[in-house]
Amino acid sequence: MPRVKEFDVDEVLLKAVRLFWEQGYEKTSINALVEHLGIHRRSLYDTFGDKHQLFLQAIERYNEYLSGQFHSGITRADSTRQAVRFLFDFMIEGYDDKPPGCLLVNMAVEVAPWDQEVDMKTLESFDKVEKLLVELIQRGQESGEFVTNRDASELAENMHNTMLGLRVLARTSANKEKLHRIADSAISLLDV
Structure with a gap:
């Protein structure tokens, strides 16, 4: 008879x-x-496999968390501009009581260069954020909120690159006012 788990798998995964x-x-x-x-x-090995498998599951759980946060923030936004602003503020201000920066950015630097699975997972996640930005920019262009003479995909690439940089800077002692100025500059591309 198999043993009953004496712990909450999701809670352990979040830890x-x-x-x-x-x-x-x-x-x-x-x-x-x-x-x-x-x-x-x-229990760790029986439930999650080895350290690497646990790590891959942790990345998946982190992605789920981010998707939920993004969806919640965008849904509450009164305008497309406010939705884009939310994404930048989220990158700068952090994640509730979580560590600064971003697990995915950290792993893209530390692990992805030598681990193809982690590389694929980080690129997939980055691609989702970029596609989300494309959708928001296109929505803003259609409503007249954003400039229409620039390609939404190119704007999204530029903005996402800025977001990645902000996630790195958020791990340092960089002044948040500076980070918000950088975000303002990126968002201003939607008005040019």
Whole structure:
């Protein structure tokens, strides 16, 4: 008879997200995971597989979290411009009580160069954000809120690149006023 899990898998996965986010993949040992997650080593392996498989699942869970946050913020926005502003502010101000920066950006730098699966997952996530920006920009162009003589895809590429840079700067002691000025500059491209 199989044993019943004595822990909430999603709760444990969220703890893993946080630990990988704070420490990075390489610095996070199995012992650190077992201690931080509050489960036995055997339970970790039985439920999630090895460290790498747990990490891939943590990335998926993080993506789900981001998608939910983006959807919620965009849905509450009164205008397309406000929706775009929300995305930039979210990148700058952070994620509730989460570490600064972005797990995906960290992993794109630390792990993706040598791990094809992580590279694919980060690129897929980045692509989703860029497509979301394209949709928002096109909506703003159709409503007359944004300039129409610029290609929405090119604007989205530029804006997403700025967002990635902001996620990196958010991990440093950079002044948030500076980060908001950078965001303002990127958003102003929609008016040129």
